[in-house]
Amino acid sequence: MKCRKCGTSAVINMRQHKLALCGEHYVEWFAGQTERVIEKYKMFSRDERILVAVSGGKDSLSLWDVLLRLGYQADGLYIGLGINAPLPYSDASLEMTHKFLASDVWRVASDESRVTDDGDASPAIRNSQFAIPNFTPTLHVVDVPATYGKSIPEISREKMRGQGRPCAACGLTKRYVMNRLAHDQGYTVLATGHNLDDEVAVLFQNTLRWQLGYLARQAPILPASHEGLTRKVKPFCRFYERETAAYALVRGIEYIYDECPHATGNQMNFHKTLLNQLETESPGAKLAFYLEFLRARGEGAFTLYNATETLHACEICGQPTSAPGRCAFCRMWDVSRVVG
Ligand code: AMP
Ligand code: FES
Ligand code: ZN
Ligand code: ZN
DSSP states (O other), X not given: OBOTTTOSBOSEXXXXXXXXXXXXXXXXXXXXHHHHHHHHTTOOOTTSEEEEEOOXXXXXXXXXXXXXXXXXXXXXXXXXXXXXXXXXXXXXXXXXXXXXXXXXXXOOOTTTTSOOOOSOSOHHHHHSOOSOTTOOOOEEEEEHHHHHSSOHHHXXXXXXXXXXXXXXXXXXXXXXXXXXXXXXXXXXXXXXXXXXXXXXXXXXXXXXXXXXXXXXXXXXEEOOOSTTOOEEEOTTTTSOHHHHHHHHHHHXXXXXXXXXXXXXXXXXXXXXXXXXXXXXXXXXXXHHHHHHHHHHHXXXXXXXXXXXXXXXXXXXXXXXXXXXXXXXXXXXXXXXXXXX
């Protein structure tokens, strides 16, 4: 397989785009596509400070890398969940994140990052300044056990009486910490590394149960609907998982391969397997499912279900909540005074 642009050996063949590219042209294409998504959904501008939630995995480290290369003021946030059994998952993820920052792989001379004028790159790509000279990103680390006294598996065991996976407690805690730090540190936008496979699996799950409220809220961008909330964006929502993995590989980004030990065998992974079978039979099926959903959503198919909740400040931490009194986070963690 040859690169469509230069005829050298291709590193990736994207059947759904009928496009094979070499490493150099792939990195260029990937940055261009990311920029297009950022522009299309009006996610953020180069004047804004962006907080990237980095887990040490391929998606979020690639996202941080590509945003820096495109000249965005992107800082990172790593949340230590204390998931270290049976494998030191959290410790290893933090190490990968530190390694990425120390590797300098993200540091680009501004002329090197300029995408060649090949007609395919968006005007924004060709004309923008690219990597900000002398910008060194900050990594914020919030260690949950050190801050709140317990690891995620511990708080989950305590609250769920040993039943079920810790993923619900984990999701609630991550969302809270991300929003709180973004707000406290003055970031207007929070970016996560969710890819197309993630988004399609969630869409499939919500569709199977016709959870119209969830469908109404599933989008590449969620505006800050209330004072104290931060805009949430998913610039990689149109990339297949194998595309973000290929980007990390070509860019020499080391990342944690293992997934969270608690995710093994969960329903989301089962749905991902089903959807992969569909994709093998019908290349592009996942992308079409997602994009057609966004089109229908954009045309107002779910507007009726877009409930606007009345939020007020949590009496302990001040974060917006729909619950009376303490927010779900403060209740779960039995917080009775401001922590962190
Ligand atoms: P996941 O829910 O594990 O598929 O992760 C989805 C996205 O959430 C990742 O791409 C990251 O942007 C973010 N994320 C997940 N875990 C963490 C973490 N421990 N710290 C910071 N961000 C995270
Ligand atoms: Fe949160 Fe697995 S990453 S429980
Ligand atoms: Zn090429
Ligand atoms: Zn609270």
